[in-house]
Amino acid sequence: MKIGIPKEIKNNESRVGMTPAGVYELTKYGHTVYIQSTAGEGSGFFDNDYKKAGALILDTIGQVYGISEMIVKVKEPTEVEYALVQPQQIVFTYFHFASSEALTEAMIKSKSICIAYETVEDDEGTLPLLTPMSEVAGRMAIQQGAKYLEKPVKGRGVLLGGVPGVAPGRVLVLGAGIVGIQAAKMAAGLGAHVTILDINMKRLRYVNDVMPPHVVTEFSNEFNIRKHIKTHDLIIGGVLLKGAKAPNLITKDMLKEMRPGTVIVDVAVDQGGCVETTKPTTHEDPIYIIDDVVHYCVANMPGAVPHTSTMALTNVTLPYVIKLANLGWQKATEKDACLQKGLNIVEGEIVYDEIKEAFQI
Numbered sequence: 512m513k514i515g516i517p518k519e520i521k522n523n524e525s526r527v528g529m530t531p532a533g534v535y536e537l538t539k540y541g542h543t544v545y546i547q548s549t550a551g552e553g554s555g556f557f558d559n560d561y562k563k564a565g566a567l568i569l570d571t572i573g574q575v576y577g578i579s580e581m582i583v584k585v586k587e588p589t590e591v592e593y594a595l596v597q598p599q600q601i602v603f604t605y606f607h608f609a610s611s612e613a614l615t616e617a618m619i620k621s622k623s624i625c626i627a628y629e630t631v632e633d634d635e636g637t638l639p640l641l642t643p644m645s646e647v648a649g650r651m652a653i654q655q656g657a658k659y660l661e662k663p664v665k666g667r668g669v670l671l672g673g674v675p676g677v678a679p680g681r682v683l684v685l686g687a688g689i690v691g692i693q694a695a696k697m698a699a700g701l702g703a704h705v706t707i708l709d710i711n712m713k714r715l716r717y718v719n720d721v722m723p724p725h726v727v728t729e730f731s732n733e734f735n736i737r738k739h740i741k742t743h744d745l746i747i748g749g750v751l752l753k754g755a756k757a758p759n760l761i762t763k764d765m766l767k768e769m770r771p772g773t774v775i776v777d778v779a780v781d782q783g784g785c786v787e788t789t790k791p792t793t794h795e796d797p798i799y800i801i802d803d804v805v806h807y808c809v810a811n812m813p814g815a816v817p818h819t820s821t822m823a824l825t826n827v828t829l830p831y832v833i834k835l836a837n838l839g840w841q842k843a844t845e846k847d848a849c850l851q852k853g854l855n856i857v858e859g860e861i862v863y864d865e866i867k868e869a870f871q872i
Contacts, residue, residue: 512837513542519814524553526821535565537833537836547568548569576596598622599624619859623858649697655776671702681703682746699726740765746773780808
């Protein structure tokens with residue numbers, strides 16, 4: 512199969528769809544891999560590295576889309592890429608369709624095969640291709656939140672870990688999934704007091720078992736959320752509904768109950784956000800302020816640490832890419848029920864129920 516790796520063109524997105532090691536594995540199976548020139552430089556991988564691994568370098572993104580039977584990338588196609596996607600072409604990437612009607616309509620029109628990383632689901636109900644980026648984003652959420660709590664960027668002026676004689680900062684984590692647990696782990700490591708909320712008691716019991724005593728769990732409901740937002744300095748939104756739009760757990764009116772300089776990091780922004788006032792931002796312009804509350808809503812947080820992120824992503828996507836290349840998408844999804852759940856749009860038809868629900872189709 513002819514496999515194309517285009518350069519990511521989303522704002523400040525420096526990840527790339529595959530490492531040279533991944534290319535090497537694909538060429539071992541006899542597949543041809545095309546890489547757009549300089550696609551990997553942001554992640555620390557250069558054209559010569561890909562050449563040595565057996566890839567062919569193409570100058571433009573149009574050439575990559577034009578010659579490839581399967582496109583492997585990181586982020587959803589941007590508006591300038593919509594017209595490049597071809598009928599029956601496999602596009603394997605993060606799509607997050609439920610948060611973008613324009614993208615959904617464009618991919619329906621393209622008649623392509625859209626397989627979304629974020630909905631590939633294993634037998635245990637986990638999302639193996641979303642997990643590594645959720646791990647990165649969860650850890651980064653605390654890193655970024657700590658920075659934006661500083662007074663020069665309009666935060667409360669709180670040091671998360673505190674100092675002797677001064678209480679540590681307080682972090683509220685919404686959701687005890689991968690993002691939430693990684694965020695709680697990082698915040699706890701800094702010495703912050705952490706409260707983590709979820710509606711899944713099994714997850715809360717797990718958190719209670721593995722986290723230190725200054726990480727406390729509570730059942731998630733509106734009453735508890737309203738109670739905690741008044742006293743916490745940093746709020747992490749880490750709620751995920753598989754393939755669907757995230758629920759608004761924090762509404763606009765709740766912002767007035769927060770102290771000035773409170774920071775919200777909404778990691779669920781790719782799925783529409785779990786805060787009503789969330790709107791996607793970029794690494795170039797990452798924050799905005801509403802009612803004195805700082806919002807950090809960067810839609811591609813792991814793109815800020817592309818070397819780590821690209822390697823972590825290739826580790827989990829490569830087996831599926833090999834399966835799709837060896838068997839074709841129809842046989843691959845027939846034989847692999849996990850991969851079949853990644854099918855979102857097939858030749859103009861939405862085949863994933865949560866996307867239909869999002870747009871009331």
